Amino acid sequence: MRVSVVIAAYNAEAYIAEAIESLLGQTVPPDEVIVIDDGSTDGTRGILDGFSDRIVAFTQANSGQATAVNKGLALACGELIGFCDADDLWTPRKLELQLALLERDGAIEAAFGKVQQFVSPDVPEQHRVRLTPAVEIMPGELKQCMLIHRAALDRAGPFDETLPATFFIAWLGRAKQSGLKIAHVDDILVRRRLHLGNGGRTNTDAQNLQTLMALRKAIKAQRPPE
Template identity: 30%
Template structure:
């Protein structure tokens, strides 16, 4: 769990994870230079939690720090303003254990607006073929609704600096190394940004998504002209799309 100045919401995020994981699991929280007391709050919380200071080096470095310090076979993420829903761990672990060829598995998420109400749901494509086709158009996946094999993430180089699309960049490289699985179950609660921040984020994510799609096309020769055109348009004039995620 990466956090920067998340004192208002991080306790609820931590509780949602600790309530869901097993006795042999651990939550690693990387505090990326918080100045609002998040670090003290986190260190006062009981349970299977390890807090690490990262001195404000950015989200990608925070994610790679957590990846490096984690010791489990499987890796999952929760953002400091989101929450895991009950069954998150059990459902994703079961899917990974039942399919040795899967390098990662994604579930569904509910999206909350600024007033706290659920405004949409994000459900991943139902088959590997549909998922692969969707990923040629953009990112149809929610980062917090994934569990991946730690070894698989490390083998493709971990997270890279792709502003606003470091997750999608990782998914494309994982998809090139093995199978991405999906389940329809609702396992994650995602807090949307404010309207103005979300518009700025969509522009940045669209530019980065376009870059990721082009890099993926160079590596695999898989390309969607419509996907490239849509992201190029969104980089200038962002439309309402829920699949652009940080």
């Protein structure tokens, strides 16, 4: 089956090339890599153009990560879908291991694995202790760690563009409620970069509010109609 990978990028010139190379360098490479440049004002687009026909690059007006990911999904042709954040890295055997898991058990619809968090080498020394994670390696039910059958992804519906910081949390909760069958590879599949520009660290108030909104939507969806 064909594998499509979607990346949403915004002002990602520092890390996007390394992220893309980690996809193209897989032991089993994806069939297409789609990068949506979400209105970057730095050199992101120039870096994407440097990959030529090795990737599909599309630029849109800045609309948020959820909108960009949905756009990428609309362009994707694969029967299996993966994701990567513009500042993270896939380990070399990610796709190989997840494809083997999905092949062994046809009932599994989405494969996850472990995530290793690391402080980016470019972070100044005075900030490294603050960014050092309490847990380095953890189970990774994160977007960038998931490989999913397109049919299962579509069954749960598109990502909620009103929740730009927590859209994947909300989607995964909805997908599990609808019966998504998942399994985990017991290997590190993604290296999550921690740096001063991480959205989850710089926009914690927005993330907390959107998590609350996502929970309210999930509770409302479970209530029987009046």
